[in-house]
Amino acid sequence: MAAVGRRGTVSEFAGFDPQEDAAKLRKAMKGFGTDEDAIIDVLAKRTIAQRQRIKQDFKTAFGKDLISDLKSEISGKLEQVILGMLKTSVLYDVHELKNAIKGAGTDEGCIIEILASRDNREIQQIVTTYKKEFGKSLEDDICGDTSNMFQRVLVSLATGNRDEGNHVDDQQAKKDAQTLYDAGEKKWGTDEVAFLGILCIRNRHHLKRVFEEYKKISKKDIEGSIKGEMSGSFEDALLAIVKNMNNQPAYFAERLYKSMKGAGTDDDALIRIMVTRCEIDMLDIKVEFQRMYGKSLHSFIKGDCSGDYRKILLQLCGGE
Structure with missing residues (x-):
């Protein structure tokens, strides 16, 4: 499902020094008050791989777990964004899927988004990691929480067995x-x-x-x-597949728009897409967003989001 020439807004930080970054984060959390801007400035400009090295060096240098320290210093949506950024891509998807399935109500949109947009290798890694993390298969959890044709399309996608060749007959x-x-x-x-x-x-x-x-x-x-023949979550799943096959950045642009328009913001969807796509195709998503809605994604986030997490989302979005 990967597209050729995808472009993200976050790339490897030049002159990266994980020990120096670990020290900056420690300093931002020491003493009275927390320097949230300093934390954002480090983590929003590093790749997932670089953040993993920062976590290791933080523990080596200070004998403390970076995630635990951050949890004690920040909260709310900012905490949600930053802790998500400190996970590997696969682990982030796994925990998003678990959160979407467990508890009262099911976040069908989250499950559809992840399973319809990831490639075979990513799906297979998700399935393996899910079982390791929770001791239960993703398929079992899907089957326990969904039904009928919606369940069947999710199980099909979760096999990670799509033809990924280029041949057209x-x-x-x-x-x-x-x-x-x-x-x-x-x-x-x-x-x-x-x-x-x-x-x-x-x-x-x-x-x-x-x-x-x-x-x-x-x-x-x-x-x-599909809109005329199907309904409910099954319709949503098939539409997500079609949109991902046709134009994946446009699919995510639409998801972002819907997460912010109208009364209230779907923070979970907004945060998930910004965190998961910033290294992959956020620049392409921004182009599609502007084309589809006549307004930049940056300005939309700036106008719709408030509170301490807006700054980090704008960083992940890149400039106008």
């Missing part, structure tokens, strides 16, 4: 498009399994051709048909 693309049309628009009732068999298996390049052929047959795009 024109004849097969036409057949796949016809199969989708026959399974949805053409018939009374919808054959949801047919959608799974194509959308969860075929590679991105092939699917884009399928979507082109589908539009020729049905006179509407695949997203419109």
Whole structure:
């Protein structure tokens, strides 16, 4: 699912010195009060790999755990952002999935976002790490918390077994498009399994051709048909797959926009996307955000977010 030439806003810090950074963080937390700006200035400008080295050197130099020290000094949404940044990518996804599943109510959007946007290697690492962390398989937790076709599409995505090649079979693309049309628009009732068999298996390049052929047959795009034929979380999952296959940065731009528009902010989604995409494709997401909504992501965050975590989100976003 990886795109060619993806660009992040956070890259390796030139002249990186983990011992010096560890000392800066210790100084920011010593004495009366906490220098949050100093903490943000260090961590928001370092990559995930560099942050792991800072954690190690902090423990070596001071005999204390950096995460424990930070928890005692900061709180709220700023704590959520910073502790997320100090996890590896896989561990962050694993804990986001667990939080989305456990407790009262399920954050279906979070589960869909992660499973529909990660590549096979990432999914397989998530599955392995999830079992190590919680002693229970991700599939078991999904099955215990979801049902029907929504459950089935999540289980399918969680196999991490999509074709990730580049081959496009024109004849097969036409057949796949016809199969989708026959399974949805053409018939009374919808054959949801047919959608799974194509959308969860075929590679991105092939699917884009399928979507082109589908539009020729049905006179509407695949997203419109899914919205007309499906409902609920199953519809959301299929739409997420289609959007990730078509244009992944645009998918995340839409997720960010929806997390901030209207009454209240979906802080969890906003923070998760900013933390997970800043090293990968945040520059591309910003371009898509501007194109789709006529306003920069930076200005949207500045106008919508308040409190101590706005500054670090703006850092992860980069400039205007």
